[in-house]
Amino acid sequence: MKGKTAWCMILFLLLLLIPLIALGAKIPDKESGPPASSAAESSQSAPQSATGPPQSTQTAAVFKILDEPTGEVLTVDDKEFLYGAVVTEMSPESPIEALKAQAVSAYTYYSRLRAQQKEKPDASLKGADFSADISGWKLYTTKAEMQKRWGSKFDTYYQTLGKVADAVYGQTLQDDGQLICATYYAISSGNTEAAKDIWGGDYSYLVPVASPGDLYASGYSTTVTLAPQQVQQASQKQWGISLNGDPSKWFGKVERTASGSVTNQTLGGKTVKGGEVRTAFGLRSANYTVTYANDKFTFSVKGYGHGVGMSQAGAEYMAQHGSNYKQILEWYYPGAKLVSV
Numbered sequence: 001m002k003g004k005t006a007w008c009m010i011l012f013l014l015l016l017l018i019p020l021i022a023l024g025a026k027i028p029d030k031e032s033g034p035p036a037s038s039a040a041e042s043s044q045s046a047p048q049s050a051t052g053p054p055q056s057t058q059t060a061a062v063f064k065i066l067d068e069p070t071g072e073v074l075t076v077d078d079k080e081f082l083y084g085a086v087v088t089e090m091s092p093e094s095p096i097e098a099l100k101a102q103a104v105s106a107y108t109y110y111s112r113l114r115a116q117q118k119e120k121p122d123a124s125l126k127g128a129d130f131s132a133d134i135s136g137w138k139l140y141t142t143k144a145e146m147q148k149r150w151g152s153k154f155d156t157y158y159q160t161l162g163k164v165a166d167a168v169y170g171q172t173l174q175d176d177g178q179l180i181c182a183t184y185y186a187i188s189s190g191n192t193e194a195a196k197d198i199w200g201g202d203y204s205y206l207v208p209v210a211s212p213g214d215l216y217a218s219g220y221s222t223t224v225t226l227a228p229q230q231v232q233q234a235s236q237k238q239w240g241i242s243l244n245g246d247p248s249k250w251f252g253k254v255e256r257t258a259s260g261s262v263t264n265q266t267l268g269g270k271t272v273k274g275g276e277v278r279t280a281f282g283l284r285s286a287n288y289t290v291t292y293a294n295d296k297f298t299f300s301v302k303g304y305g306h307g308v309g310m311s312q313a314g315a316e317y318m319a320q321h322g323s324n325y326k327q328i329l330e331w332y333y334p335g336a337k338l339v340s341v
Contacts, residue, residue, distance in 0.1 A: 185305025
């Protein structure tokens with residue numbers, strides 16, 4: 001334990017010092033990264049649920065995936081799943097150690113869903129473990145779709161995915177013998193969030209950790225500008241709140257997590273959830289500030305995603321600066337163990 005603690009302290013100090021030394025380091029553009037309905041993003045249902053762990057860590061030989069647009073249930077072996085799950089989340093041009101970390105996280109997360117489906121099947125999935133949009137690159141895509149999108153770059157990219165799959169196939173993250181809820185997202189605010197602050201439920205491995213490399217990611221800081229009429233319409237649609245009077249007084253008291261995400265926001269005299277504000281006004285995360293000037297509202301937003309678990313931009317940054325996938329996973333899921341099934 002003493003050795004592990006010392007290693008974590010050293011890595012923490014390095015993560016704080018490296019950004020100062022390597023000012024200007026560039027992270028691949030996350031605009032082309034995880035789609036809104038991926039395991040990284042809070043607008044979709046799967047990763048946002050922090051339900052209890054499955055009763056068994058035993059995995060089947062295949063995943064069954066419901067393709068939402070066609071209604072077809074695909075049967076995909078576990079290794080093939082790694083190929084199609086990684087590229088819906090990260091560019092194949094990302095550092096290979098970051099891709100390995102993403103592969104383990106995704107495999108763990110969806111293996112956990114598979115185990116839960118076996119315990120309590122959801123009839124709407126038609127026997128599948130979860131749903132995806134194959135052609136839309138949501139959660140999983142096929143080799144044929146990769147060929148269609150990548151063209152002449154297909155062979156190079158697919159070889160990279162093969163190296164990733166060969167390196168981590170069968171590896172999962174576990175806590176106390178159970179598959180963990182290995183959530184991930186595009187960019188943190190500079191610190192990850194605790195699951196209990198965002199969704200409720202206390203997960204020992206989903207706690208705040210520093211992720212300073214995210215501050216250098218393309219898309220880390222974004223703004224959304226809305227006219228008062230747009231805020232009125234969105235508020236009525238989301239909460240049934242009618243906003244009247246001086247717009248500068250519409251937004252009031254804010255409550256935040258230790259990492260900065262808004263948990264509660266006063267709007268029109270009522271308290272609403274920060275995650276709902278994000279949805280209603282089209283923000284990239286719930287870590288925002290709102291100002292009113294010149295007859296418009298400006299939301300200044302940090303990060304991209306729910307902020308719980310592994311930051312993909314942070315994983316890329318760590319890989320660029322010498323961390324391997326095991327170190328990345330240990331950093332973002334502290335206390336979880338890497339186990340080969």
